[in-house]
Amino acid sequence: xxxxxxxxxxxxxxxxxxxxxxxxxxxxxxxxxxxxxxxxxxxxxxxxxxxxxxxxxxxxxxxxxxxxxxxxxxxxxxxxxxxxxxxxxxxxxxxxxxxxxxxxxxxxxxxxxxxxxxxxxxxxxxxxxxxxxxxxxxxxxxxxxxxxxxxxxxxxxxxxxxxxxxxxxxxxxxxxxxxxxxxxxxxxxxxxxxxxxxxxxxxxxxxxxxxxxxxxxxxxxxxxxxxxxxxxxxxxxxxxxxxxxxxxxxxxxxxxxxxxxxxxxxxxxxxxxxxxxxxxxxxxxxxxxxxxxxxxxxxxxxxxxxxxxxxxxxxxxxxxxxxxxxxxxxxxxxxxxxxxxxxxxxxxxxxxxxxxxxxxxxxxxxxxxxxxxxxxxxxxxxxxxxxxxxxxxxxxxxxxxxxxxxxxxxxxxxxxxxxxxxxxxxxxxxxxxxxxxxxxxxxxxx
Amino acid sequence: xxxxxxxxxxxxxxxxxxxxxxxxxxxxxxxxxxxxxxxxxxxxxxxxxxxxxxxxxxxxxxxxxxxxxxxxxxxxxxxxxxxxxxxxxxxxxxxxxxxxxxxxxxxxxxxxxxxxxxxxxxxxxxxxxxxxxxxxxxxxxxxxxxxxxxxxxxxxxxxxxxxxxxxxxxxxxxxxxxxxxxxxxxxxxxxxxxxxxxxxxxxxxxxxxxxxxxxxxxxxxxxxxxxxxxxxxx
Numbered sequence: 172x173x174x175x176x177x178x179x180x181x182x183x184x185x186x187x188x189x190x191x192x193x194x195x196x197x198x199x200x201x202x203x204x205x206x207x208x209x210x211x212x213x214x215x216x217x218x219x220x221x222x223x224x225x226x227x228x229x230x231x232x233x234x235x236x237x238x239x240x241x242x243x244x245x246x247x248x249x250x251x252x253x254x255x256x257x258x259x260x261x262x263x264x265x266x267x268x269x270x271x272x273x274x275x276x277x278x279x280x281x282x283x284x285x286x287x288x289x290x291x292x293x294x295x296x297x298x299x300x301x302x303x304x305x306x307x308x309x310x311x312x313x314x315x316x317x318x319x320x321x322x323x324x325x326x327x328x329x330x331x332x333x334x335x336x337x338x339x340x341x342x343x344x345x346x347x348x349x350x351x352x353x354x355x356x357x358x359x360x361x362x363x364x365x366x367x368x369x370x371x372x373x374x375x376x377x378x379x380x381x382x383x384x385x386x387x388x389x390x391x392x393x394x395x396x397x398x399x400x401x402x403x404x405x406x407x408x409x410x411x412x413x414x415x416x417x418x419x420x421x422x423x424x425x426x427x428x429x430x431x432x433x434x435x436x437x438x439x440x441x442x443x444x445x446x447x448x449x450x451x452x453x454x455x456x457x458x459x460x461x462x463x464x465x466x467x468x469x470x471x472x473x474x475x476x477x478x479x480x481x482x483x484x485x486x487x488x489x490x491x492x493x494x495x496x497x498x499x500x501x502x503x504x505x506x507x508x509x510x511x512x513x514x515x516x517x518x519x520x521x522x523x524x525x526x527x528x529x530x531x532x533x534x535x536x537x538x539x540x541x542x543x544x545x546x547x548x549x550x551x552x553x554x555x556x557x558x559x560x561x562x563x564x565x566x567x568x569x570x571x572x573x574x575x576x577x578x579x580x581x582x583x584x585x586x587x588x589x590x591x592x593x594x595x596x597x598x599x600x601x602x603x604x605x606x607x608x609x610x611x612x613x614x615x616x617x
Numbered sequence: 618x619x620x621x622x623x624x625x626x627x628x629x630x631x632x633x634x635x636x637x638x639x640x641x642x643x644x645x646x647x648x649x650x651x652x653x654x655x656x657x658x659x660x661x662x663x664x665x666x667x668x669x670x671x672x673x674x675x676x677x678x679x680x681x682x683x684x685x686x687x688x689x690x691x692x693x694x695x696x697x698x699x700x701x702x703x704x705x706x707x708x709x710x711x712x713x714x715x716x717x718x719x720x721x722x723x724x725x726x727x728x729x730x731x732x733x734x735x736x737x738x739x740x741x742x743x744x745x746x747x748x749x750x751x752x753x754x755x756x757x758x759x760x761x762x763x764x765x766x767x768x769x770x771x772x773x774x775x776x777x778x779x780x781x782x783x784x785x786x787x788x789x790x791x792x793x794x795x796x797x798x799x800x801x802x803x804x805x806x807x808x809x810x811x812x813x814x815x816x817x818x819x820x821x822x823x824x825x826x827x828x829x830x831x832x833x834x835x836x837x838x839x840x841x842x843x844x845x846x847x848x849x850x851x
Contacts, residue, residue: 348849372851425849434765436850489848497767504764504771508757552676559757565765572848 191303192224196296196310198231215320293400312374314424325418326377336413338377342423362598363455364409371405399443410454419468438561445550494573501566512549534574536597544605647715654711658704669696741790748786777816
């Protein structure tokens with residue numbers, strides 16, 4: 172996105188501001204908690220810093236930036252502060268007090284999916300931040316109901332005070348939440364780029380100006396390719412040698428699962444991830460092993476009602492029968508498609524798995540890791556249409572969820588974590604399989 | 618009398634042999650044209666195969682967005698498909714040159730009619746290839762979509778769509794070639810209608826399942842809402 176897609180008043184606002192220390196983006200279109208605005212929580216967050224900072228707030232929702240009516244650039248005047256207390260940009264440059272401006276994002280196209288909209292909004296925030304030459308940029312793309320000023324502070328503080336380049340989010344999750352992250356995104360990122368992150372695709376991030384500029388340059392050099400900025404942030408940081416850390420943000424409110432559109436979600440998220448894998452092949456092939464990154468803040472306890480459910484092991488479980496059935500249907504009908512992506516050994520294991528009774532259904536970690544790698548390779552080789560390839564993974568993913576649910580039915584949070592660590596280890600152990608197939612797809616086809 | 622019979626036979630044999638002898642240069646020319654064209658076709662396809670392999674044509678075709686081309690190609694190699702198509706075209710041209718070497722009205726007329734027919738043949742071939750690729754693509758889309766929707770007869774739906782598109786493509790191709798006339802249209806109507814009816818029945822039965830599942834989900838939604846969404850993906 173270029174700056175000229177912003178409205179004229181917003182552009183004038185940015186021009187007037189000239190430079191800033193921090194840009195905060197609040198992307199979700201839903202309004203914040205009643206009585207709060209993005210500008211207000213940004214002020215609160217920035218008040219926690221010892222040095223005064225000049226900040227620009229970029230909002231997806233007109234109501235969230237504290238303006239009324241259409242989204243236009245406005246100089247924010249906190250309602251409680253008398254006009255005389257609002258410092259001029261020049262005044263704040265001298266470090267006299269806190270200054271916060273706000274502007275709105277261009278409206279997202281109706282035809283775009285959630286991921287595409289978030290990615291586009293991210294790019295808009297980055298362009299504004301790049302123009303203002305910021306030191307740090309914090310972006311909140313989660314549903315804003317749970318967002319507090321702590322979120323913004325925790326995303327920006329490690330960048331401003333400790334010199335980190337990327338702050339990835341760490342959420343308090345139930346064991347059945349974040350399954351795509353647990354099953355694919357996090358282990359794949361750890362194995363390929365050598366950094367263990369809970370949420371490599373955010374969606375809430377804190378970035379340094381340096382990393383942000385690199386992402387903007389990289390996006391410009393990949394023109395013509397539909398790049399998902401959200402998917403490229405963590406991989407750009409890891410493969411560019413930037414300092415990465417995680418911050419505990421707390422419980423995240425998520426949109427309810429749309430089971431009817433699961434394959435679209437998978438196609439979007441995995442498509443973006445595999446595109447990054449393809450683009451960074453030269454970097455990840457030379458990385459061995461993985462390391463944990465520094466994690467700041469304290470993990471919040473889950474809300475009392477969820478904690479009670481977890482303690483009594485009565486957490487509402489997923490429809491295991493339905494998911495195993497989907498897996499069986501896939502193995503019966505999609506053999507022709509899978510045989511173009513998976514090598515014979517993996518197909519055979521899947522066929523064997525489909526003969527197991529439901530209560531014994533377990534998808535081994537090494538097989539799942541190889542399946543994910545095979546799909547990444549198939550995506551690169553375009554053995555079949557990319558959309559078909561990505562959608563055909565749905566029954567396998569449901570099989571993994573069923574297997575995980577059966578295993579973790581009575582498990583506590585500690586067991587869930589060690590289960591995911593085992594899976595990450597399997598991804599790392601099988602990386603040589605991916606490297607071999609990536610380099611010699613015709614010769615290495617076990 | 619026997620002398621007259623013998624004379625008539627000799628005359629007829631001489632006439633026949635002289636006619637055959639007049640055809641002989643044409644036959645030799647046809648054979649030579651075929652041999653030369655085969656030689657050119659072989660050499661050209663060998664050069665083309667080598668240069669396309671060096672260009673990594675098979676992978677590039679998939680990258681350009683035609684992965685289905687590999688499936689319709691011999692040994693799943695678009696390079697082979699292209700080289701064989703070019704070899705066949707050269708052979709056909711050689712055959713036509715050879716045929717026109719006959720110094721007779723019939724072969725010349727044959728060549729003229731063949732050339733006049735060629736655009737229709739080409740159009741029919743293009744329609745068949747496009748139909749086949751579209752049929753495969755749509756069949757796979759329907760199969761994956763139906764499996765992801767948990768429809769038990771996903772394969773039936775997919776095969777139905779594939780045949781529908783194939784029948785349509787074949788009918789257009791035959792119509793283009795001018796074969797069959799009204800019978801083809803009638804047969805197409807019956808076949809197409811049959812497939813649509815079969816699919817309608819299948820979709821009808823499928824929606825019964827879908828509707829009941831959706832109602833079940835609606836019924837259990839209140840309990841789920843009271844607790845928490847069981848599964849989250851991101």
